[in-house]
Amino acid sequence: MFDSLTGMSKTFRPWDPDQVWLLPPSIQDLVPAGHIAHFVRDTVRNGLDLSAIMAAYDEPRGYPPYHPGMMTALLLYGYCQGIYSSRRIARACEERLDFAAVSGLQYPDFRTVSEFRKRHLKALSGLFVQVLELCRKAGLAKLGHVAIDGTKIKANASKHKAMSYGRMKGAEAKLAAEVAGWLKQAAAIDAAEDRQLGSGQRGDETPEWVAHKEQRLAKIREARAALEAEAQAAAAACARPDGEEDGAAGKPGRKARPPSGVPDDKAQRNFTDPQSRIMKTTDGFIQGYNAQAAVDADHQIILACDLTNQGADCPQLMAMVDQIVANTGAVPAQLSADAGYASETNLQGLEEGGVTAFIATGRQKHGTPAPAAGSAKPGTRLAAMAQTLAAQGYESPYRLRKQTVEPVFGQIKQARGFRQFLLRGLEKVKDEWALVCTSHNLCKLAMIR
Numbered sequence: 001m002f003d004s005l006t007g008m009s010k011t012f013r014p015w016d017p018d019q020v021w022l023l024p025p026s027i028q029d030l031v032p033a034g035h036i037a038h039f040v041r042d043t044v045r046n047g048l049d050l051s052a053i054m055a056a057y058d059e060p061r062g063y064p065p066y067h068p069g070m071m072t073a074l075l076l077y078g079y080c081q082g083i084y085s086s087r088r089i090a091r092a093c094e095e096r097l098d099f100a101a102v103s104g105l106q107y108p109d110f111r112t113v114s115e116f117r118k119r120h121l122k123a124l125s126g127l128f129v130q131v132l133e134l135c136r137k138a139g140l141a142k143l144g145h146v147a148i149d150g151t152k153i154k155a156n157a158s159k160h161k162a163m164s165y166g167r168m169k170g171a172e173a174k175l176a177a178e179v180a181g182w183l184k185q186a187a188a189i190d191a192a193e194d195r196q197l198g199s200g201q202r203g204d205e206t207p208e209w210v211a212h213k214e215q216r217l218a219k220i221r222e223a224r225a226a227l228e229a230e231a232q233a234a235a236a237a238c239a240r241p242d243g244e245e246d247g248a249a250g251k252p253g254r255k256a257r258p259p260s261g262v263p264d265d266k267a268q269r270n271f272t273d274p275q276s277r278i279m280k281t282t283d284g285f286i287q288g289y290n291a292q293a294a295v296d297a298d299h300q301i302i303l304a305c306d307l308t309n310q311g312a313d314c315p316q317l318m319a320m321v322d323q324i325v326a327n328t329g330a331v332p333a334q335l336s337a338d339a340g341y342a343s344e345t346n347l348q349g350l351e352e353g354g355v356t357a358f359i360a361t362g363r364q365k366h367g368t369p370a371p372a373a374g375s376a377k378p379g380t381r382l383a384a385m386a387q388t389l390a391a392q393g394y395e396s397p398y399r400l401r402k403q404t405v406e407p408v409f410g411q412i413k414q415a416r417g418f419r420q421f422l423l424r425g426l427e428k429v430k431d432e433w434a435l436v437c438t439s440h441n442l443c444k445l446a447m448i449r
Contacts, residue, residue: 027105030097037077037098039446044073048130052123066108071116075124077102079439080446082416086114121423125434128305129327131441135301136328138448145297145397146332147404148320148341150290150313151413154420155276155429159287273424277309289421291433294320295405301444302408303327305437307430313340318349331355336401339363339371347381358398361386369393412440 031037044050053068077099078089090110092099108116117124135141270276270287279288290311294304304323308316317337325331331354339360350357361382362374370389376382389396412418418436421429 027101031101035098036080036446037101040077040080040442041073041102044069047134048127052126053120066106070103073102075117076439076442079436080443084422086110089113121428121431125431128434128438131438132327135441135445138445140299140444141296141301141303142298143296143330143332145334145400146294146303147401148294148337149405150292151409152279152281152286152288153291154286154288155273156421156424157270157272157276157287159278275309275426279311289429292316292320293405293408294324295408297400297404299444300408301441302437305434307433309426314343317341317346334397336398342382344381347385358396359385412436
């Protein structure tokens, strides 16, 4: 047989893209057996309780929507594949066989995907505990050693869309004067047009350029009021007996001056996502949130996840331990964390909770067997912890911290490309982080099936 494409006399397998199937194949046959797409789909269908999502559909009338189970599996599988955008998920349903295996050859519009995620975000974040329970039944989380850490993730907002309190004061006065002058000018123009055209003619609307300045002035005033409210709340908390900063215990020197109740001129607020904050990272400053995770050392299963707009990790430790107990019904035998979590209050809380802690009290230099003692005062729990870590050296369970929790952040941010939240607002972003952690645990569970 002579092939006209290659000019060679060689027999090849037939290639006819226009050939139709006599019997249409099953979509399951087009994706290899054992693929994670089958696992995620079947786990959602048979292993998860979706009653919180299904309960929202109580109206018998109207065009039938896509099945909530399919939409849930589609979202979770997208997150497992590092695809988070509703547009990219919708496009993948049309272009990728693995997504088609999850959706059953259905093609929801990107608006449908986006609205489903927004509508059921709280219920979707609640699936974290159910997936964690499946991991525990599979023997992936034994709570022998748990490591806690935080990572800064960008908010869906630019740090350049923020303004400091000092600039707000000047900008507010300047804008207010400009708007007042323009409104006076607009009124004069309206009066002149009324005399020229008659009072019944149009032309009395506020010009668009005035409305734009008014909107910006309103935003600045709202942000300034929020900063002032936060400063007053901080001053009130400091005045209470229990208002001492958690990380302040054990630190030498004079006590910090109590908040004055007036925002610092450098205090900033973002206009796009007001609840996000400027946070310092190893690569500079970002507009973002502080995502927390407690990870089991056996198979890097996330036992608890939370998110805050505070840059400091220290106040989050006991809340994370409480969430571990609430999610699993058990107390971890050992817990490790870096120096950002070190405080007398945290060590006392762990001691009272029966958790053996290994928390650094200072930075660990490369090549040294244990973290530095930091500024721990003799006779304190911090000093005792520093001595314990120094005595154990390279054999200390503290060595498990880096190989437990930091690879999880690497898998989420590098391997699956989650480096910026899609949603805005603390509560929504917190639920989005739970969805990310749920997909991480699903990936781990899929590896041992």
